[in-house]
Amino acid sequence: MTHTLNRRGLSEDRSGQEIIVLCMVHHKEKEQKQKAMEEAACTVLRHNPDNVIGLPMGMKEKDIPALSARAGIVTAVFNDPQDVLSLVKELKAKKLGISVVLSGLFGDVRKICARSGLTEHTANISLGIFGRTERLPEEPILEITTQCGHALVSPHLVKHIVRQILKGKMTPEEGARKLVKPCVCGIVNPQRTERILERLAKKKG
Amino acid sequence: MYIDQNLCKKCLDCRPVCPMGAIYVETERVTIDYEACVECGVCQRYGICPEGAIKQVEEIPYPRVIRAVFSDPLTTHRSTGIGGRGTEEMKTNDVTNQYKRGWIGFSVELGRPGVGAYLRDLDKVLRKVKSMGVELARDNPVVPLIADPETGALRSEILNEKVLSAIVEFVIEEERALEFIRELKTFLNEELETVATVSVIVRADQQGRFPFLERLREFGEAPYPNAKINIGMALV
Numbered sequence: 001m002t003h004t005l006n007r008r009g010l011s012e013d014r015s016g017q018e019i020i021v022l023c024m025v026h027h028k029e030k031e032q033k034q035k036a037m038e039e040a041a042c043t044v045l046r047h048n049p050d051n052v053i054g055l056p057m058g059m060k061e062k063d064i065p066a067l068s069a070r071a072g073i074v075t076a077v078f079n080d081p082q083d084v085l086s087l088v089k090e091l092k093a094k095k096l097g098i099s100v101v102l103s104g105l106f107g108d109v110r111k112i113c114a115r116s117g118l119t120e121h122t123a124n125i126s127l128g129i130f131g132r133t134e135r136l137p138e139e140p141i142l143e144i145t146t147q148c149g150h151a152l153v154s155p156h157l158v159k160h161i162v163r164q165i166l167k168g169k170m171t172p173e174e175g176a177r178k179l180v181k182p183c184v185c186g187i188v189n190p191q192r193t194e195r196i197l198e199r200l201a202k203k204k205g
Numbered sequence: 206m207y208i209d210q211n212l213c214k215k216c217l218d219c220r221p222v223c224p225m226g227a228i229y230v231e232t233e234r235v236t237i238d239y240e241a242c243v244e245c246g247v248c249q250r251y252g253i254c255p256e257g258a259i260k261q262v263e264e265i266p267y268p269r270v271i272r273a274v275f276s277d278p279l280t281t282h283r284s285t286g287i288g289g290r291g292t293e294e295m296k297t298n299d300v301t302n303q304y305k306r307g308w309i310g311f312s313v314e315l316g317r318p319g320v321g322a323y324l325r326d327l328d329k330v331l332r333k334v335k336s337m338g339v340e341l342a343r344d345n346p347v348v349p350l351i352a353d354p355e356t357g358a359l360r361s362e363i364l365n366e367k368v369l370s371a372i373v374e375f376v377i378e379e380e381r382a383l384e385f386i387r388e389l390k391t392f393l394n395e396e397l398e399t400v401a402t403v404s405v406i407v408r409a410d411q412q413g414r415f416p417f418l419e420r421l422r423e424f425g426e427a428p429y430p431n432a433k434i435n436i437g438m439a440l441v
Contacts, residue, residue: 003317005433006402012430026297057250092441099297100438106418109434113413120413121437122298124312126404126429127421130390131397135320142318150278151317151369152224152247160221182222182247184278 003149004103004187005126008142012107018189019084019104023074023091030072036096041068043094047087049076053186075185081108088116140200144193148183165201172197206237206248212258219253224369225321243321243369244273268363271324274346275368294374295406299439309382309417310406315399316370322399325364327371331357333392334375337385342374379417383424
């Protein structure tokens with residue numbers, strides 16, 4: 001989730017939007033904190049995430065805690081900040097000794113910290129894209145492809161899916177499910193992607 | 206990656222799945238442009254080919270294997286023990302305290318979003334930041350590829366390898382940061398063949414605020430309204 005900070009299309013004018021949650025142990029502590037990570041993953045799964053690490057690759061939810069214990073990481077995307085707040089409160093109460101990163105609007109994260117009695121520690125802030133920016137796809141496509149921090153969602157696939165939607169061969173919801181799949185970290189937001197596909201299809205139609 | 210011509214039915218369903226647009230038709234064969242392909246493995250992992258025609262060679266030779274290391278997040282880099290192409294950077298800063306108040310961390314990611322980067326561009330950026338007097342983050346997978354630690358020059362045999370992205374990470378004093386950003390941006394805009402995202406890592410003050418954000422805005426920067434924020438859970 002390193003580059004979730006580079007997600008395009010978010011605005012403080014529309015607070016209460018998606019938040020990506022990452023729970024992680026320092027790689028030198030992976031072995032001794034396997035139980036903590038397993039517990040963290042179980043907790044994340046209980047709070048209604050809209051996508052989770054491993055799911056796009058076809059993993060079952062029941063197998064994710066074991067994956068998280070081995071990998072020392074769990075990532076998930078949420079559309080309701082209330083779910084994130086209750087998750088953060090529960091993680092805090094459990095005192096697992098793991099790091100938690102929230103990726104979203106500054107204002108939304110501030111509210112969650114204030115209501116859970118935590119304080120922001122460190123932020124990673126994007127200053128934008130530089131260099132040959134004329135090689136980038138159009139903005140709504142970037143809003144989808146930048147959801148995958150590893151850049152595994154192809155802009156060509158987005159365009160292909162929009163064409164399928166326009167031909168009536170696919171719904172935006174089905175299209176979003178196909179675009180979630182390349183992102184192994186499970187942080188492409190299916191609901192948001194569906195909305196962007198609707199917007200793109202309307203614009204091209 | 207390659208397409209087994211004995212299995213391929215030429216349906217072309219795989220073509221849009223490639224983030225680099227490397228799958229194409231050549232004299233009635235569906236094939237992968239070896240130069241454009243970054244070995245990210247998406248085409249195979251996506252399961253788009255019902256015939257199983259998209260395949261990977263048994264062992265990608267050096268230096269081409271560098272492409273997979275920096276493009277396929279399921280590949281763990283030997284030098285870091287971390288999957289992906291960067292370090293843990295601020296994600297575990299509440300444990301490591303790697304980024305301290307008064308210092309600004311930098312991440313310059315080449316090739317992202319969606320364009321890809323040749324390592325010759327990475328070489329340019331490494332030389333530039335070294336010439337500006339920075340120390341690179343040591344646990345970044347880029348570092349073992351450097352041939353000359355003084356100049357930041359990469360091994361010559363890897364310069365024409367293409368990757369989805371590669372990240373240069375370093376820390377500088379906060380007092381130098383704003384002017385540094387200005388010079389770095391000018392360099393990236395003038396010298397790169399690709400795109401680069403630039404981000405800063407900032408330690409919060411005692412109240413959880415980030416006064417450096419305001420300094421950035423006053424300096425004419427437009428930081429994104431969203432960020433990745435470590436909320437200090439490991440300290441509870």
